[in-house]
Amino acid sequence: MGYGLLKGKRGIIFGALDENSIAWKTAERVHEEGGSFVLTNAPIAMRMGTISQLAEKTGANVIPADATSLEDLEKLISESVEVLGGKIDFVLHSIGMSVNVRKGRVYSDQKYDWTAKGWDVSAGSFHKVMQVLYKQDAMNEWGSIVALSYIAAQRVFPDYNDMADNKAFLESIARSFGYFFGRDKNVRVNTISQSPTPTTAGKGVKGFNGFILYAEKMSPLGNASALDCANYTVSLFSDLTRKVTLQNLFHDGGFSNMGVSDAVMQAFEEQQNP
Ligand SMILES: NC(=O)c1ccc[n+]([C@@H]2O[C@H](COP(=O)([O-])OP(=O)(O)OC[C@H]3O[C@@H](n4cnc5c(N)ncnc54)[C@H](O)[C@@H]3O)[C@@H](O)[C@H]2O)c1
Numbered sequence: 001m002g003y004g005l006l007k008g009k010r011g012i013i014f015g016a017l018d019e020n021s022i023a024w025k026t027a028e029r030v031h032e033e034g035g036s037f038v039l040t041n042a043p044i045a046m047r048m049g050t051i052s053q054l055a056e057k058t059g060a061n062v063i064p065a066d067a068t069s070l071e072d073l074e075k076l077i078s079e080s081v082e083v084l085g086g087k088i089d090f091v092l093h094s095i096g097m098s099v100n101v102r103k104g105r106v107y108s109d110q111k112y113d114w115t116a117k118g119w120d121v122s123a124g125s126f127h128k129v130m131q132v133l134y135k136q137d138a139m140n141e142w143g144s145i146v147a148l149s150y151i152a153a154q155r156v157f158p159d160y161n162d163m164a165d166n167k168a169f170l171e172s173i174a175r176s177f178g179y180f181f182g183r184d185k186n187v188r189v190n191t192i193s194q195s196p197t198p199t200t201a202g203k204g205v206k207g208f209n210g211f212i213l214y215a216e217k218m219s220p221l222g223n224a225s226a227l228d229c230a231n232y233t234v235s236l237f238s239d240l241t242r243k244v245t246l247q248n249l250f251h252d253g254g255f256s257n258m259g260v261s262d263a264v265m266q267a268f269e270e271q272q273n274p
Contacts (some may be wrong), residue, residue: 005238006035010084010140012076013037014067014129015094016054017045020199022148023094024054025230031058033234035090038080042066067095067125073132080138087140090237093129093147096201097121098163104206107161115162122166123173130177130189141186144237147174148229149191149248151256159206171248178246188245190236195223195252217263219253 011030015023016039030037039055043064055062061083065072081087099114100107126147133139151157152164153171171191178189196202196212205211216223224232232251235241250256 002029002032002034004034005234005240006030006033006090009035009089009237010080010086011035011037011088011090011092011237012040012080013060013092013094014040015092016041016051017048017200018050019054020226021094022194022197022199022226022229023092025226026092026094026233027054027058027060029227029230029234030090030237031060033238035237036060036084037090038063038076038083040065040067040076067093067129068120070128070132073128074136077132077136077138081136087143088133088138089140089143091129091133091139091143091145092233093126093145095121095125096148096163096166098161098166101161101163101204101206105161107158110162118162119166119169122163123169126170127173127177130173130181134177134181134185137185139181139185139187142239142242143185143187144241145178145181145187145189146233146236147191149193150196151193151250151252153193153248154256157211159211161205163205174248175246182245188236188242190244190246191248192229192232192236193248193250193252193256194229195219195225195255197223197226197229199226214264215252215255217267218258218261219255220258220261221253223255224251224253 013027039060039062063076065076098118149167152160153167174189174191181187
C-alpha cells in the first residue's frame, strides 16, 4: 500500500535487469507511491532481461541507453522530459559492473583496460548522467538523485576487488556534483550504501554467500533487502528529505557501526569447542 509520497513526480530509473534488481523493486515502489518514470538499461541488458514486463506493470516507457555514452544519455534525458511531460524530479543510478570480477582476475592482478571499463560503467557513468541532466537543465527544483554504493568504499572486502575503488569514486562524485546541483538548482545528490543483496551483480562477487551470511550475523537488524532499499530510496525521492544532500547513507541494518556481534562470536566459539 502506498502513501502517495511521489504523486505527480517524474523520474528516470537506471538498472532494472530482472525482478531481483534493486532498481526493479524501486520501480514497483515508486509506482505504488504515485510517481511516473522512464525505465532505462544498456541495450544489451534489455535483450537479456524482462524490462518490458516491468514497464507494462508500472505504465513506464523504456528508453535504452548505455550509461557510458554521452550521446545515449543526451537522447535519453531529452526524450524522458518529453514523454513524461516535464522536468525530472528523481533519478536512480543503479548500475555496477567490474570486468575483473566477472573474469576472475583478483585485485592484485588486474587487467587495466578492464579496470577502466568497470570504472566507466560503475562510477564515470554517474558523473555523465548528472552532467547531462545539469547541462540540459532537466531537473526540477528540489529534485533528488540517488546512486547505490557498498561499504567496500570505506573498509576492506578483498573479493569486492576493483569495485571497492569504483564505489569510493562514485561516492566522491555524489559529493562533488551534489555541491553544484545544490548551489545552482536546489537538487540533492546522495548515495545509499546498501547491504549485500542477492542480485545478478551481487551474486557475481566471489564469496558472496559467505559475506551475505556474515553481514546478516553482524547486523543488529539483519541485512536490508532489495525491497527495504527501494523503500529507503522512495523516502529520499520524497519531499520529506529535502535538506539531505552530499551524503553516503548506510542502509545496512547497522553493519557499518559494528565491531563484533554475539552471533559471530558464538560461531567462532563453537568452532573452537565443537
Ligand atoms: N547486490 C548487492 O549486494 C549490492 C550491494 C550494494 C550496492 N549494490 C549496487 O546496487 C546497484 C544495482 O545492482 P543490483 O545489485 O541491483 O544488480 P543488477 O545486476 O540487477 O543491476 C546492475 C545493473 O547495471 C546495469 N548496467 C551494466 N552496465 C551498464 C551500462 N553500460 N549502461 C547502463 N546500465 C548498465 C545492468 O544491466 C543491470 O541492470 C549497483 O550499483 C550495485 O553495485 C549492490
